[in-house]
Amino acid sequence: MEEDNEVGLPQKGLNMIIKDVLPEMRIANESRELLNQCCVEFIKHVSREAQNISSHDQRKTIYHEHVQRALINLDFTQDYVEAADSVLDECKVAAEKKLRRKNSRLDKCGIPEEELYMxxxxxxxxxxxxQEQQASQAQEGSSGEIHMGQSLFTQPTTAEYDDEYDT
Structure with a gap:
């Protein structure tokens, strides 16, 4: 990639994909760069078609159905659509696991959710x-009872002190 701000897949992810598909093959850096650019172009191509489909459906969000129809409209074989469906299913399962992990702390505390809510x-x-009490106390304090130079906390007189702390 010639520019630093150009869009592409993370190099590490791309390397992992290549190693998974071709474990015994070495790939030149130029080839990796070309594969990265091809991936970006593929995503752009499919996303443009999916956007056209979602616009035709008067939607502002591209849903998985739009991507599936885009793959079909772009003459990809049914294998691609099925692969996209299986990836979607895997993503749903991963999202559920993540949500369960997040909620497991709540489950471990041993208190029912309704009781925690109460x-x-x-x-x-x-x-x-x-907060209301503090606000009313502050209002009472500013209603003119305290004069300039008078402190909120006054020292007790010697008689008051002796009465209060008589031993």
Missing amino acids: MQQRLIEQARIK
Whole structure:
């Protein structure tokens, strides 16, 4: 790739794909670069066709059905469509596993989700009450009861101190 900002596949990923397909073959750097550019052109070609299909369906999002129809419209064999379907299924399974891993911490705590929700709501309510109390205290403090130069915290007189801490 001649420019640093040119789009392409990560070199490591491309190398892994090549090694998976051709484990015994060495590939020249120029060939790797050419394969990378071919991959980019393939993706552009299929995505343009899928975008045309989604626009025709009056959609702003390209869905897997659009990609499948794009492959068919571009005269790719049914093998490509089936491979795309199997990759989609693998992605769905991986996404479910990731979600389950994320939720496993919730499961491990041993508290039902409904109870956790209720605990959360109580904490939110307590925080709201505390915030309202602080706001009303601040309002009372600014209502003219405190005069210039007077501190919020005053030292107790000697008599008050003796009464409070009599031993």
